[in-house]
Amino acid sequence: MERVSLPMMSDFRTVLHLPPLPGKIGIQDSVFTIGSCFADNLGKKLTDNKFSVAVNPFGTSYNPVSIHKQLIYAIANGRPSAETYGELNDTYFNFDFHSSFSTLNRQSLEKSISNTIEKQHSFLKSAKVMMITYGTAWIYERNENSEIVSNCHKVPGSAFKKSLLTQKKILESFETLHKQLTEFNPDLRIILTLSPVRHIKDTLELNAVSKAVLRLTCHTLSELHQNVSYFPAFEIVMDDLRDYRFYDRDLLHPSQEAIDYIWKKFRESYLDQSANSFIDQWEPISKALQHKPFQPESIAHQKFLKQTLAQLENLKGVANVNREIQQIKQQLIN
Known part of the structure; x- marks a missing residue:
């Protein structure tokens, strides 16, 4: 559990001091990130600093069940069923994947998804670290088959039922994933994070309920599994920075300054000495190359x-x- 500095009279904020990750990440360790748009932020930081990273290869996904399903596709090198495909306004899509895969031709869509799954199957087999970022516990289920979708693809809301995932449902989904991951890549370490991005379309009150479900789930999973840990990106923004100065202009997403601060915290506690030494040497070279x-x-x-x-x-x-x-x-x- 992270330690918090209690404020003195001259202090104006509480600072999180993270304990070091057992078995820190090295510069030659391959990393797989998946989940909300915050997974892109951390993935980009790692990529920019020459780590081997698969950055959210299936596109942004917010709810845990859909994220777990995408990972199971990759582990099994499986393919989505016909029922997961749809078409709207001459555009073909898949309910399990992001709209960035959508095309005007279904065969092209199927090929793109198939190629991505196959590529990530190979990457995951030798990956050392997986970072999963949960965004929301609110889900949309298709009325016709009760399947949870990762993306609604602008299909009318009347085609879905919205509900809140229970912790029990998320835990069951994760246990199925964890069993397959452990068999597929026994050396893989999993880092869970909770996105600090606020989903106000659910209202601020219900966004808080959603985040609470996800945070409790992350805590439970990190207690249950030795190879699962939690990185407190959410708490760094909400309890450490705790100021609208560290949000983007939409007041929902962390600013670049906040992302840089989170990255600094991540470096200090999660990267090993050789990785940090490399980054210290690489950063001025990277700037010189630009x-x-x-x-x-x-x-x-x-x-x-x-x-x-x-x-x-x-x-x-x-x-x-x-x-x-x-x-x-x-x-x-x-």
């Missing part, structure tokens, strides 16, 4: 390129920087 010179052939810029290339060569054995090395070499005159 530099757009006015005079690319100047002596000064060519010297800068050679220095950057030497730094990249030193990191080659730690992470895959081949693309960046090629990028620099293409700019060198001789």
Whole structure:
């Protein structure tokens, strides 16, 4: 459990101090992220820092049951049933997947989903860490078959029944997933997070109820399973930062500043020393690579390129920087 600094008279906020994760994440550990849009935020941070990451490959999904179902597709290398497909306004979609998969041709849709599942089946087999971010406990069930959908795809609301998942239902769903994951990849560690994004379409009161169900579930699962832990992104925003300054203009999503702070906390407690050392070396190089010179052939810029290339060569054995090395070499005159 994280420790909280009690405020002194000169303090104006409470700060969460996270305990270190047993078996911290290394720079060469592959990471799979899935769930709400907050999974994209953490996934992008890891990707930007040269980790091998599958970032929310099935698209944004918010409720636990749908997230678990997508993962089971990947583990089993399975395919969605015909009943999960639909069509509206000449666009074909699948109720178990995000609208980014939707196409004007059903065969293209099926192929895209199939290719994604197959690719993630291979990735998950050797992944070291899975980060699952739950967004809401509110679900939509299709009236015709009572199946929970991941995405409504703008189908009229009359086709669905909205309800709140119980903790029991989520736990049962997770246990089915966990059993298959453990058999498929025994070394996989699971980190649960609760998205700090507020779902006000459910009203603030019912959003709080939803988050409470999810938070209690995360706690229960981390107590039940040795390979499951909880990263308190939700508490960092709500109880540590606790200010609208750290929200985006919509007042619902964390700002970039908040995401950077969460990443800092994640680095401190969840990444090992070698990973943090690499990131410290990589960040200035990454910024240098984004530099757009006015005079690319100047002596000064060519010297800068050679220095950057030497730094990249030193990191080659730690992470895959081949693309960046090629990028620099293409700019060198001789």
